[in-house]
Amino acid sequence: MGGLSVVFWKEMADYFGSRRFIILFLLICGIGAAAVYIAGQTIASELARVPSEYAFLTLFTSHGRTLPSFVSFLGFFGPLIGIILGFDAVNSEYSRGTISRVLAQPLFRDSWINGKFLAGLATAAIMLVSIILIITGLGFRMLGFGPGGEELSRLAVFFVISVIYVGFWLSLGILFSVLLRRTTNSALACIAVWIFFAFFMFMIAGVIADQVAPIGPKSSTEVLARHEHIKDMIMRVSPTTLFGEAASAILIPSFRGLGLIASLLEAEIPTNPLSLGQSLLIVWPQLVTLIGLIAICFAISYVIFMRQEIRST
Amino acid sequence: MSLVVETKNLSKHYNDVKAVDNLNLQINEGEIYGFLGPNGAGKTTTILMLLGLTEPTSGEVRVFGYNSTREPLKVKRITGYLPENVGFYEDLTARENLRYIARLNRIPDKESKRKIEEVLSKVGLLEVADREVSKFSRGMKQRLGIADVLIKDPKFVILDEPTAGIDPEGAHQILEFIAKMSREQGITILISSHLLHQVQRICDRVGIISKGKLVAQGTVDKLGTEIVSKGQTMLEVQVSELTPKLLEAIKQIEGVNEVTSSGNLLRLRCTRDLRAEISRTIWENGGFLLGLRSQDYTLEEIYLRYFRE
Numbered sequence: 001m002g003g004l005s006v007v008f009w010k011e012m013a014d015y016f017g018s019r020r021f022i023i024l025f026l027l028i029c030g031i032g033a034a035a036v037y038i039a040g041q042t043i044a045s046e047l048a049r050v051p052s053e054y055a056f057l058t059l060f061t062s063h064g065r066t067l068p069s070f071v072s073f074l075g076f077f078g079p080l081i082g083i084i085l086g087f088d089a090v091n092s093e094y095s096r097g098t099i100s101r102v103l104a105q106p107l108f109r110d111s112w113i114n115g116k117f118l119a120g121l122a123t124a125a126i127m128l129v130s131i132i133l134i135i136t137g138l139g140f141r142m143l144g145f146g147p148g149g150e151e152l153s154r155l156a157v158f159f160v161i162s163v164i165y166v167g168f169w170l171s172l173g174i175l176f177s178v179l180l181r182r183t184t185n186s187a188l189a190c191i192a193v194w195i196f197f198a199f200f201m202f203m204i205a206g207v208i209a210d211q212v213a214p215i216g217p218k219s220s221t222e223v224l225a226r227h228e229h230i231k232d233m234i235m236r237v238s239p240t241t242l243f244g245e246a247a248s249a250i251l252i253p254s255f256r257g258l259g260l261i262a263s264l265l266e267a268e269i270p271t272n273p274l275s276l277g278q279s280l281l282i283v284w285p286q287l288v289t290l291i292g293l294i295a296i297c298f299a300i301s302y303v304i305f306m307r308q309e310i311r312s313t
Numbered sequence: 314m315s316l317v318v319e320t321k322n323l324s325k326h327y328n329d330v331k332a333v334d335n336l337n338l339q340i341n342e343g344e345i346y347g348f349l350g351p352n353g354a355g356k357t358t359t360i361l362m363l364l365g366l367t368e369p370t371s372g373e374v375r376v377f378g379y380n381s382t383r384e385p386l387k388v389k390r391i392t393g394y395l396p397e398n399v400g401f402y403e404d405l406t407a408r409e410n411l412r413y414i415a416r417l418n419r420i421p422d423k424e425s426k427r428k429i430e431e432v433l434s435k436v437g438l439l440e441v442a443d444r445e446v447s448k449f450s451r452g453m454k455q456r457l458g459i460a461d462v463l464i465k466d467p468k469f470v471i472l473d474e475p476t477a478g479i480d481p482e483g484a485h486q487i488l489e490f491i492a493k494m495s496r497e498q499g500i501t502i503l504i505s506s507h508l509l510h511q512v513q514r515i516c517d518r519v520g521i522i523s524k525g526k527l528v529a530q531g532t533v534d535k536l537g538t539e540i541v542s543k544g545q546t547m548l549e550v551q552v553s554e555l556t557p558k559l560l561e562a563i564k565q566i567e568g569v570n571e572v573t574s575s576g577n578l579l580r581l582r583c584t585r586d587l588r589a590e591i592s593r594t595i596w597e598n599g600g601f602l603l604g605l606r607s608q609d610y611t612l613e614e615i616y617l618r619y620f621r622e
Contacts, residue, residue, distance in 0.1 A: 097400025
């Protein structure tokens with residue numbers, strides 16, 4: 001384990017000292033704070049009319065007129081954090097010629113790659129916790145009250161979900177950095193996957209659902225439900241959708257389920273909030289799938305890396 | 314004398330290509346062994362197998378009695394390796410780079426602090442210890458690489474092409490340093506190189522590898538005399554004017570096997586020392602002898618001979 005912690009601390013120090021990390025961090029903090037600021041203004045005026053039990057959490061999920069909500073914003077840019085932390089983890093060591101020097105030291109190969117992954121995950125976690133804290137502080141000031149006990153624990157769960165989500169993109173980045181020898185190629189491959197899941201999945205799901213269960217103005221409710229269901233299931237291939245669903249269910253206590261039921265909420269049918277345990281039950285499958293995806297990506301990169309020949313030229 | 318490195322029928326195949334083919338290598342304790350061969354002969358592959366960074370297809374490697382394939386960590390603990398094209402973390406300073414390696418070797422920070430000063434001053438980089446490695450020249454990086462190898466007090470050091478891409482003076486310095494390191498600390502050293510004339514000066518023994526096979530092994534002198542016994546002496550002759558008549562006369566001298574000429578320069582391959590006969594022949598044919606040099610048996614020739622075969 002000694003080797004792992006040495007690698008871990010070295011990689012952490014590298015991340016926090018690197019320019020691209022600082023730029024990314026400032027950018028995401030800035031946009032996140034802006035999203036919440038706009039949302040806060042809307043909430044503050046609404047709260048004057050209808051007081052709500054979980055007002056503080058709506059800061060994260062409601063969107064202003066010009067900016068998307070913080071959750072959907074994280075759904076878009078969370079991948080970027082993971083990819084930037086992971087895309088050149090292994091192949092840059094090949095191209096710099098440092099890998100053969102480091103692996104000639106008494107250090108297990110798996111300690112090295114595990115140390116890198118854990119350092120990336122810890123960096124992402126620190127980044128996310130600071131963004132969430134900044135937003136909480138900002139919300140405190142704008143709304144004039146802080147989160148309650150239940151809200152705090154929901155925020156903690158939301159934090160864990162975000163780390164898992166970013167962790168998936170990190171492991172995907174590491175996978176490409178093991179598979180492809182050039183850092184530019186691995187970066188492009190990661191971004192391609194990100195764009196596919198974030199933008200195209202939505203269109204593909206729509207097209208397939210239209211083919212399987214075509215709907216028109218006179219369609220019955222069953223057909224409509226089936227159409228929506230198929231679309232949802234296809235969308236759930238994308239980690240971005242999984243994260244969006246999980247985060248919404250945790251941050252909006254009145255969420256009773258996903259898919260069609262979620263639209264009850266949009267129709268403003270009043271529902272009673274669920275307890276945290278119940279909300280967790282709803283998103284359990286989403287969480288397990290995300291963790292499974294991390295495990296798959298990391299296992300593949302691990303196996304390939306362990307068999308790779310360490311030659312820097 | 315005990316063996317530091319021993320390989321038994323070591324082979325490594327990449328698909329159909331035999332990168333290393335039944336290699337039997339033995340390196341004694343305390344010697345500098347020159348591992349020579351052209352690019353792609355299998356030198357680096359052999360080194361990777363010595364360190365357990367690549368698995369052999371068949372055969373066995375032992376370093377200090379440890380099986381490199383099964384106990385790589387034990388081998389790596391006592392072996393220093395300077396890879397070809399050594400790389401450092403460019404945005405860290407020389408000192409930080411060395412500290413990372415020291416930590417990976419579980420040298421406590423207190424001890425490594427002193428150790429880093431010591432090795433940096435040995436390779437003459439103490440003044441630039443806190444400068445980022447990205448500002449280092451190639452020669453400086455190579456010296457830092459040697460410092461990096463020394464930090465763990467190795468008993469055996471592998472240097473892969475340590476002088477490649479470095480100016481002659483820098484290469485000379487590095488080789489002197491390697492020789493000193495072996496003499497003073499009794500470290501066994503394996504130098505792989507394709508630049509023979511540089512390396513032969515400091516090697517106790519050399520092994521020549523070609524197409525994955527060890528084609529010759531021994532001291533430089535021994536390999537040289539082997540060639541002499543085959544009746545080969547090289548002479549380089551410079552004359553004032555090379556007339557066809559003169560060329561014909563030289564070819565007629567008994568014992569001259571092969572003549573190649575370029576301008577006024579002749580290269581002769583003879584069975585024995587014919588310097589006296591040659592100078593007389595030139596004089597008799599109305600020419601002047603401007604230069605005459607019998608070539609020593611440099612590894613270069615030994616080497617070229619083996620590759621021609």
